[in-house]
Amino acid sequence: MLTKLPSDLFGGALYILQKYGPLFWAGTKTTLLIALTGTIIGLFIGLGVGILRSLPESSMDNKFKTFLIRLVKLVSGIYVEVFRGTPMMVQAMFLFYALRPVFHWTKLVAGMFVVSVNTGAYMAEIVRAGIQSLDKGQNEAARSIGMNNFQTMRHVVLPQAIRNAFPAIGNEFVVNIKDTSVLNVIGVTELYFQTTSVAGITYRVQDTFLVSAIIYLILTYSTTTILKIIERKMNMPVQSGPSSTSTAFLVFGNKREER
Amino acid sequence: MNIIEIEHLSKRFDKLEVLKDISLTIREGEVVSLIGASGSGKSTLLRCVNLLEVYDQGTIRFEGQDIRGNIKGINAYRTHVGMIFQSFNLFNHMSVLENCTIGQTQVLKRPKDEAVKLALSFLTKVGMESFADAPVTKLSGGQKQRVAIARALCMEPRVLLFDEPTSALDPEMVGEVLQVIRSLADEGRTMIIVTHEMDFAKEVSDRVVFMDQGVIVEEGDPALLFTSPTVQRTKDFLSRYLR
Secondary structure, eight states: OOSSOOSSHHHHHHHHHHHHHHHHHHHHHHHHHHHHHHHHHHHHHHHHHHHHHTOOOOTTSOHHHHHHHHHHHHHHHHHHHHHHHSOHHHHHHHHHHHHHHHHOOOHHHHHHHHHHHHHHHHHHHHHHHHHHHSOHHHHHHHHHTTOOHHHIIIIIIHHHHHHHHHHHHHHHHHHHHHHGGGGGGGTOOSHHHHHHHHHHHHOOHHHHHHHHHHHHHHHHHHHHHHHHHHHHHHHSOTTOSSOHHHHHHHHHHHHHHTO | OEEEEEEEEEEEETTEEEEEEEEEEEETTOEEEEEOOTTSSHHHHHHHHTTSSOOSEEEEEETTEETTSOGGGHHHHHHHEEEEOTTOOOOTTSBHHHHHHHHHHHTSOOOHHHHHHHHHHHHHHTTOGGGTTSBGGGSOHHHHHHHHHHHHHTTOOSEEEEESTTTTSOHHHHHHHHHHHHHHHHTTOEEEEEOSOHHHHHHHOSEEEEEETTEEEEEEOHHHHHHSOSSHHHHHHHHHHOO
């Protein structure tokens, strides 16, 4: 191990990584923890809000039900617009201090909360787009065999909508890995916060942030790669693996066609 | 016995009046074909029967009961009228068998093994039993439509509604689907068929209804209606189809 900080950029970066590795590692773990929980909780918020935002209005409903549906759509619409229309950094500052007297939360929990509600707003739009992009014949077919709203959503619409929206959902996770960096404004000790601390000790801003950039890149690139693999698996048709039925299908499929 | 009674039905999409004071009665066991040019309102009429379209005026009675009388009962009512769509509308994320069992297990609350047994029997009827585990996305149009028919049959409906069942098919696949529909007609099932296949309508129907611009122009025995229509509009329409 080197004992003195080299003067060149890459040498300096390597030295800093070796010497302050534990600090970077701690920051990386926090970043991943917040990004992961924020994305998962955000997905559930997004599912709920996205479904509410695509509730059908029927002229057969009574006035109260119609009113209720419109109210829910209005409120969820405001949520989505506010959280997509303001910077997460501003949301973090505002929510952390505004809600601290209520929740008495730690910075880490506040950070997770902010990323969750912010992601929820984006996920809501992703889910809503996924639902609306589905051919309306799917919905009609479900209705025509007697399924109610809930059954149609649960068994027909959502499985297909989520599958179609999976790339966008995964992308939110990648975005969150990077965007958790703004939580440094409320003092969450994620990767960016740790990087500034190290830079403060070493007085070598470029070298330190080169280390940070490489860590971020490794995180996002490996996540993207994993998501691509999952995507490829999901796009494979149901039961297309080697099985007796799929073989029979291949053998007899064309013959039947010719009748 | 009358199974469906449609009385003074009217429906408009904004300014366009698509159904004007339609009255039509379907008897049990009867096969009725709705023919007419595109935009004549025949598909809309069919979709009103299972409430995929909401009509503005008039009533539809199923076995004597107003189908809109009880909002809660709409889903139960829909299980009695099976619908077959022009574009199949199979559930694309499921296998052939799952398409046929999901309604039975979720809506009718049948036990899984019973649902599978019934589904396989109907898949056999339409000649698709060997595809039970295949994903529906791999099927040809004709195969998809046969599965869609099996899916509708699995709910054991009292009436089958066909909305242009062969219009989205390549010509060489029309025959296999018509063959299945013909066999259902032979079983004495009650069916309403919206179709552009005039020869098929003539052969399979007990009664043919000709619609134009939202009204029923003429209805009657297929042999009579196709050979000697009494109204000029029917003559004009048929002359374009039967040369």
